[in-house]
Amino acid sequence: TKHHPDVNVGIGKDHTLFALSDGIVVFRKSREGRSFVSVQGQA
Numbered sequence: 001t002k003h004h005p006d007v008n009v010g011i012g013k014d015h016t017l018f019a020l021s022d023g024i025v026v027f028r029k030s031r032e033g034r035s036f037v038s039v040q041g042q043a
Contacts, residue, residue, distance in 0.1 A: 003027070006038035 001015045006028070008021045019025070023039040030036065 003035045003037045006036040008039035008041070009037050 001011070001017075003017060005011045005017055008019060008023065010018050010020050012018065017037055019039045021039055021041060023041045026038050026040055028036050028038070
């Protein structure tokens with residue numbers, strides 16, 4: 001997949017990413033260049 005799930009993000013059988021909780025979506029890149037998607041909880 002192009003983006004990989006991180007904190008509070010799930011992945012479906014068809015590689016669909018979905019939020020496991022409400023919050024702000026954040027994208028980050030690892031040192032290897034992989035892109036991760038996480039959801040930060042609201043303050």
